[in-house]
Amino acid sequence: MARPTRTTREQFVDVAMRLFWQKGYGATSIADILQAAGANAGSLYYCFPTKQDLLIAVLRRYHAGIHPMLLAPAWDGVEDPIEKIFALLARYREALMATDCTYGCPIGSLALELHEPDPAVRTWLAANFDAWTGAIARCLREARGRLPRGTNLRELASFILTTMEGGVMQARTHRSPATYDAAVRQLRHYLSHLEAAATLTERKSP
């Protein structure tokens, strides 16, 4: 048997990424992966001895892709740090619309599907959430002059992830973007209140 090339390994990750997202991790069998990759079992086992090894590779791939694949296209031409947040949320709306509202955030779906994930899997799920909220926290830091002093930016960033994940979950269930739009509008409303409060405090300051 020829030793699988780097490309073979990456192809398995491509295929697994797509299948785990479309069908879920539990519902994707090794046979599904082999069929979709057009590969034999030996070459899969050589690259990924267990399905969980493949899952970790998928989670690492998502993590590596957050900036180039998600944030960079979402933020192309958007300068305002608060608008960057809403531009990112708008990408998730596009994903909902493009999939007839069957879209689920791949990380969020795995986080709930895997009932007792091994520490390595959980670490990579958490690393994905952390990278997302870290990027949002940087936007908030850039905009901190427009937010009330003492605003916990990391906590607010985590709340923005909460909004996206909870909104996607409900849109998917109702097969309608309405609840997602509602969540984003409420978040926008909350941020406007924070900006207004910051302006008010500034005016009161000597």
Next chain:
Amino acid sequence: MARPTRTTREQFVDVAMRLFWQKGYGATSIADILQAAGANAGSLYYCFPTKQDLLIAVLRRYHAGIHPMLLAPAWDGVEDPIEKIFALLARYREALMATDCTYGCPIGSLALELHEPDPAVRTWLAANFDAWTGAIARCLREARGRLPRGTNLRELASFILTTMEGGVMQARTHRSPATYDAAVRQLRHYLSHLEAAATLTERKSP
């Protein structure tokens, strides 16, 4: 074979409810259900010809239990309608703490696990979300004098579900209540801003 009694039927629902929640729907086999119920396949198939029929019975049970099992205990002794909302959110925190942060909302988990749910399943998932947000919307209506005029109460209620679901998802991933607490604090903060804005407008009114 004796015709299964109503109790047998309910026992299957009890067992399925627990197993779907603990292991997920996909990972629970018919054999798991039979073993946990100490029943034979004939009696299960008599009550529930397919696993999906059992899932719908579980979702109907959750729906019927929202008031007696979830809201009534959470709201015992709580009069203030806004505090009722936080008392309900506090129940989810208790569930997180009681399970070493492995708790997942059973409805939210199913909503993301089932990648292409049949319309009947989706209807019952949506009905559960609707009953939850409906109860929260009633709290908000009771408190509407404390919120800015024109606040979309149904939308705000759906945002509160978003907060719970997104917060639980992250707490479970990080195996820590910190992100859940952060989400609840941010929501509290948002509601305080709304209450303050309502007071301000009232003062300005003639």
